Amino acid sequence: MCQLLGMNANVPTDVMFSFAGLATRADEHKDGFGIAFFEDRGLRHFIDHHGARSSPVADLVKRYPIKSDNVIAHIRKATQGQVALENTHPFVRELWGRYWVFAHNGDLKGFKPRLHGAFRPVGGTDSEHAFCWLMQELAKAHASVPSVEELGCTLQELLPQPAQHGTFNLLLSNGQALWAHCSTHLHVLERAHPFGPAQLADEDLRVDFAAHTTPQDRVAIVATTPLTAGEPWQPLTAGEMRVLVGGRTVSSTHCH
8 A cells, every 4th residue: 555644734844854754665665656745825746656765856855945834745556557657646636726636545446437527537546536536526516615614524525435445545635724534544643832852663863843843833744654653643543534724633524
């Protein structure tokens, strides 16, 4: 299965410590990597069908001073669709004049709903097809960009449909919030004042967040499995959807 990483914060925040933890897992998940991060309404999007351990694009990203309040990253272990650039997560689409970013961990069997609008997959993955369907249904449900709360309600109705066809762990953001849906494995960590040190679980890398934050900062990290040791990661339960705004959970519901 693939590995997901999401970050949501109340101020633009450096994600490279968490991305370094994700990249260490690319030996097994070597079929591509990608990261997308919002800067106001703009979006920077880097993908490569080579693994994050060997990709020159990954080297560029590691040196880039990424600061954002909404980030989605992904390392791929292919289940459907060949190893190719067009099949590399995260995927991006425009709706209501905003960028939408989507990444999926799992495998959907037989979920091929009819796509009749402006959203069509470029590649051959079940993930991109599900994302296009999701965008299509959101566009049908709302005439213009709704509130974060309204979007959460609509997603709560939509997400169980693809989830019936297999594993559907996902991250979704439009720059206003981060939506995280758990099918099997997804964990959330919320950091707030007083900040302390953190140690990556898979690499000898440590950082003291107290030296890089203010008392007002809040940061939430979402990952397939915990990236650090000794911090209070919370596992999401099957069918749970978390909505994160400003570095904290604003709602947690179950999609049935």
